[in-house]
Amino acid sequence: MTDLLGDMRRTHNCCDLTTAQVGQEVVLMGWVQTRRDHGGVIFVDLRDRTGIAQVVFSPEVNTEVHEKAHAVRSEFVLGIRGTVAARPDDMINDKMVTGAIEVNVDELRILNRAVTPPFAVEDDIEVGENIRLKNRHIDLRRPRYQKNIIARHQATQAVRGYLNSKGFLDIETPFLTKSTPEGARDYLVPSRVNQGLFYALPQSPQLFKQLLMMSGFDRYYQIVKCFRDEDLRADRQPEFTQIDMELSFVGEEEIMAIAEGMVSKVFKDVLGVDVKAPFEHLLYADAMDRYGLDKPDLRFDMELKDVSSIVETSGFKVFADVVKKGGMVKALNAKGCIDFSRKEIDDLTKFVSIYRAKGLAWIKVKENEWQSPIAKFFTDDEKKALAERIGMEPGDLIFFVADQPKVVNESLGNLRNHLAEKLGLINKDEFRFVWVTHFPLFEYDETEKRYQSLHHPFTAPLEEDYQHIETDPLKLRSRAYDLVLNGSEIGGGSIRIHDRAIQERMFSALGMDKEEYEEKFGFLLDALESGAPPHGGIAFGLDRLVMILCGMPSIRDVIAFPKTQKASCMLTDAPSEAGTAQLNELALRIKKIES
Template structure:
């Protein structure tokens, strides 16, 4: 490396030079962004991770260097030595931080040449994501991607500094561990030494961080890779990064205070925004009632309203029968949008069908009438009750979904978000946080005919609800909490169960007997019996958080080397087939599964 650079030592990055540096001799190194030949004088924009500086090759200044510059092309890697000079008045570029100066070159070093890139290295490039992922090292040179990765660095440094100042200890936990039931499929790793047996890559460090509390470390954190073999979408990856933390001798309030302080530090460091705390809180029941989803977007209104009591005896039998069978009828008023066409209404009907809604009823409120196929089924008294409940005025259109509670809430909650997008009610410059608390402890799986933990089996129930484990499990509320930002869950956690008897009761309610419990996570149960402090924690999805901070639509744009939605790496062609020799060592035989 010394021979290659000779006596050349970089003095500045390509975004540092200003008019105060005029007449300084400098050395810059980087990539060629653009090359322009203006009647013999060659100009290049030299780029590094900090920015761009204009470099000048003038034959009247140095004929030798100018001749060498003739071969320069885009993306060549150069070192240049020269003097900082002022740009002529008609060549000033106010859009560049270095736009008042340029470097007149005395020496030129071409470190490496580059083939024509697969696409232009600029943000306005129009090319497919497939091509960009195949050439990710080129994609990362673009300002947008580069700035996203640098923002991620700022965020992780803010996290580490904040938690270190709060007394947290950064402790690594194993990647090769035991498969435990955590809600998604594990990635399995075969063991060569113990043939026929498998490690699992962790979906989270949940059990280990509880063990660290039992070990007495008091405050743990880790910025850690986690793995889930699940179907992917824009905000999911098979490997994702989690900001994980656990604390002893705390309650929900103390954990929320620490988490809010960390989020404040991140926003200040990355966006220079001062957030106001404490963040608002709503219960799970309130979130479902008002917004239909447990991750409500608070940047706009369009709140849902239940009208089951008003329509339970209506002549419109669809509504009446749903209420009679224990379902819900809820509505959302899209104020001032009675101009929606039938085509637009049909599109919204198809949209709710994705969430299993059997239909989308609607009524347009006119000055002297209600326009709808269902309007005739309501009495004047029912219409007046709906008008008051839904604040109906001429020019409004109200949408109804009638179904079982889970479907009604999900379909209408998603419709609320879709209406906000179509009506442009969402400001990209707004960050609205809310804590959602008191989730149900359990859910009932109709397919498997058994209870399931809504979060995980180690989440503590509310003290006053413990007695319901035997009589009414679905009525139990948990000590769980999620932090939601702009309708996206960015973090979630809970107070854990630290009492062995209560843990055994919860596992039993989940249909996990003592033998199965010991087989799956006996090491944790044994540790709990060794003296466990009251403890709890929270984990944040760093990728999702950075997606929101960088205003991206996909977490792939804030990860250096992401996978596709089919969990493949187009850059390295992973996953790939293993050799026969490798499989033999692992005692594995690959067979083709028939469709």
């Protein structure tokens, strides 16, 4: 095969060139962004991952090369040799890094031709996501996505450099492991040499990193792929990347301090932004009470107010009955929004119904009266108490939801975020971090009719709550902590259980009998008896962190080759059917399910 490069070797990237190189001979290589023929002189914007440089084909420099350049089209791959020249003053482009120079070409090599791309390699054009993902190799040429992938690289380098400096060891853990489903579904991998048996791809390295602590590697980290076979959203993928770490002989405060230092390093290296540490702390109970969500966005106010005690004896039976049945009523004050139309309010009612709210009561606060279908049901004393609790002022629009606490909090918490976006209350240039701590250890699953771990079953409870393990598991609070940034959870961790007896009590509280937890986790229980140190850790979602750093709406925008919401790769058409020979080797037979 002919070596098209020959003796031509790249000397500079496109954006390396400045007026300092004027008069120098350079060799550039890249793709044709645009080609313009200006009355005999051909201008080409040559693009590589660093940016664009203008190269000029003139018959006065080289007639043969100029003639050859007539064949050049968009996305052709070129190698050029030429001399850097200063642009005339009236041709300087201040919007380009290389806008003060151009390269007069003396040698051209067309390294590869290209068919017309399905869309222009430009940021400011709208392209359907399916088309983008089917042609991801072209999509990734666009400057926006090149910057995103470079930012991801910078973030991982900042993480590695910081953790290495703190004495951590980068240790790999297995991808083929045992299925221990405790939440999302596992991806299963059939074993050929052990027919009928299956590996699972790890949802996280949780158990192995704890075992590393028991092995004496007291500071571990890994930037690692994890896998969950679950329904997808804009911020979820079937395979995702974690910044995973575990430490021995530490408490919550030391882990949080290291995590804050790492995050600060990432923001400084990638964005040049100084973030203030230590970060704010918020108890889970307070987060739910004030914001309705365990990942509150603190860039704006608008806190929820519990008015259950005021309305439980009111004449408005909808509110009173809910409170009597153990539910709650909360209010959200949309300051200055009295002019919302009935249609806008109806649209907000539909919005909260997504979170199972059965309705959205409202009051418009005027100078001397309340305008609302429910105003007549409250006494003057109740109105006064509501006004004080909610901070009502003329011009405000108050929303109420009455239901079980989970529904009320989710409905109004998400409505709070929705209204802040609608009203322009969010400073997009602000980064507000908050640690949310003391989560419940368990939640009750009505479908399964059993308790489930809110995080995972290896999280230690607060010592003062041990007494509730057998008698009232929902009273258990955990030594867990999530780091929230601008309303998104970017990291979560906990202090782990390092005592076998307590771990067995946790498994029992989750409804496992001894035979079940020995079969699933016997290796961990044995390791806990071998001299397990106190330990804890945290994992950050790299994809979500980079998404926020780059200001992107979806983690698919910061992953080189993401899956769709149906967990498929449109570029390679994965997943695909396996051949009969492969299935026979694995002793598998496919059962077609009628749709």
